Amino acid sequence: MILAVASFLDWFAKxxxxxxxxxxxxxxxxxxxxxxxxxxxxxxxxxxLNLRLTGLGMVDWxxxxxxxxxxxxxxxxxxxxxxxxxxxxxxxxxxYLASYPFLFKMTVLGLAILFQFSxxxxxxxxxxxxxxxxxxxxxxxxxxxxWFTVGxxxxxxxxx
Amino acid sequence: xxxLGWCQWxxxxxxxxxxxxxxxxxxxxxxxxIMALPxxxxxxxxxxxxxxxxxxxxxxxxxxMGDVVRWSKLGFAVMFTTGGLLFMTQAGKAYGNAFxxxxxxxxxxxxxxxLVYHAIFYSRMAEWDASGRTPLGARLCGALSLVxxxxxxxxxxxxxxxx
Numbered sequence: 001m002i003l004a005v006a007s008f009l010d011w012f013a014k015x016x017x018x019x020x021x022x023x024x025x026x027x028x029x030x031x032x033x034x035x036x037x038x039x040x041x042x043x044x045x046x047x048x049l050n051l052r053l054t055g056l057g058m059v060d061w062x063x064x065x066x067x068x069x070x071x072x073x074x075x076x077x078x079x080x081x082x083x084x085x086x087x088x089x090x091x092x093x094x095x096y097l098a099s100y101p102f103l104f105k106m107t108v109l110g111l112a113i114l115f116q117f118s119x120x121x122x123x124x125x126x127x128x129x130x131x132x133x134x135x136x137x138x139x140x141x142x143x144x145x146x147w148f149t150v151g152x153x154x155x156x157x158x159x160x
Numbered sequence: 161x162x163x164l165g166w167c168q169w170x171x172x173x174x175x176x177x178x179x180x181x182x183x184x185x186x187x188x189x190x191x192x193x194i195m196a197l198p199x200x201x202x203x204x205x206x207x208x209x210x211x212x213x214x215x216x217x218x219x220x221x222x223x224x225m226g227d228v229v230r231w232s233k234l235g236f237a238v239m240f241t242t243g244g245l246l247f248m249t250q251a252g253k254a255y256g257n258a259f260x261x262x263x264x265x266x267x268x269x270x271x272x273x274x275l276v277y278h279a280i281f282y283s284r285m286a287e288w289d290a291s292g293r294t295p296l297g298a299r300l301c302g303a304l305s306l307v308x309x310x311x312x313x314x315x316x317x318x319x320x321x322x323x
Contacts, residue, residue: 029318034195037313044202047231057227060219069215148195155191 020074031084039151040078044155046073046116050140055132078113100159105153112146119143167251176248186249193242200235201309203228208309211294211302221285221294250323258320266312270305277301 021027052058058095061069089096096102119139161169170176179185207228210216216224247254254260281298288294 025321026318029314029321031312033317036194036317037310040197040202040313041205043198044206047198047202048206051227051231057231058216058219058224059224065218066216069217073209073215100169151195152191155187155194159187 018087018091021087031088035081035084035088038077038084042074042077042081043147043151045070045090046079046143050143053132053136055136096157099157099160101153101156102133105150105157108146108153109150112150115143115146130154164252164255167255170248170251170280173248175245176251179245182251186246188258189245192238193246195243196235196238197313198235200232200239201313203232203235205306205309208279208302208306211298212306213294213299221289225285253323254319257319257322259315259322263312263315263319266315270308270312273301273308 009108021031048058048070049066052059052061052063058066177191206215207225210221210224216281277298281295284295288298
């Protein structure tokens with residue numbers, strides 16, 4: 001199984017379009033631009049949900065309504081951010097697998113996604129105008145800390 | 161002094177050389193610049209989605225704008241401070257860079273777009289909350305903002321590859 005995955009990755013990393021993206025002068029900037037635009041939209045949507053959760057903004061909407069309305073944007077942005085990230089990874093898998101910031105980033109990313117789709121979802125019952133609870137501030141703080149840690153770890157890949 | 165001369169002088173100032181020569185200062189400032197994107201550009205894009213009728217349905221447009229502006233002010237303060245510092249360290253190279261120039265033009269366009277929106281639509285937001293129909297002009301402002309902000313991010317990321 002692992003061998004099959006490894007040989008697939010190897011084949012993929014050598015495929016012509018991937019090599020083109022990696023080695024052309026505009027491939028990497030284009031890929032990273034997609035990554036940044038998508039992360040801007042994803043994290044802004046998460047920021048909006050947390051502002052609502054804590055009652056610091058967007059109080060005209062219930063949390064379920066915001067979750068529902070932002071879903072296509074957050075899911076779409078997450079898909080784009082992951083897809084562009086996977087292509088970058090496959091362009092140079094050995095480099096990323098040897099990078100501690102990358103491994104840390106993937107761990108925190110897993111936690112952030114898990115947290116977002118379990119805890120925040122379960123708590124997302126606030127109706128318009130409902131006052132926040134103390135737990136809501138803790139959940140929002142943890143959510144934002146996790147997601148922004150993913151971002152910082154990502155930036156650290158280039159520098160460490 | 162020419163503008164290019166000023167840029168080159170800027171690069172040689174003690175603050176600029178301190179940032180360039182520090183191991184951790186440049187990554188820290190650049191990382192902060194990027195991580196302020198959701199709090200600044202991202203929130204603006206959220207308001208654009210409202211103008212385009214793509215999210216935030218049924219609430220008050222004016223209150224959403226108030227919330228977005230209140231929080232994104234913080235984001236933009238971080239953006240302009242860190243952006244200014246990053247520019248200082250590479251001002252000479254940035255001066256002639258096409259992507260940097262495009263980014264500045266885009267930022268001016270966004271400023272003008274915001275002024276136009278403020279002048280024409282600011283006082284009328286309550287009307288279209290009631291009717292449920294956003295005027296075409298306001299939707300165009302939203303579309304322009306959305307597209308040009310994406311252009312700013314692309315130019316910002318790409319210019320760094322040319323240094």
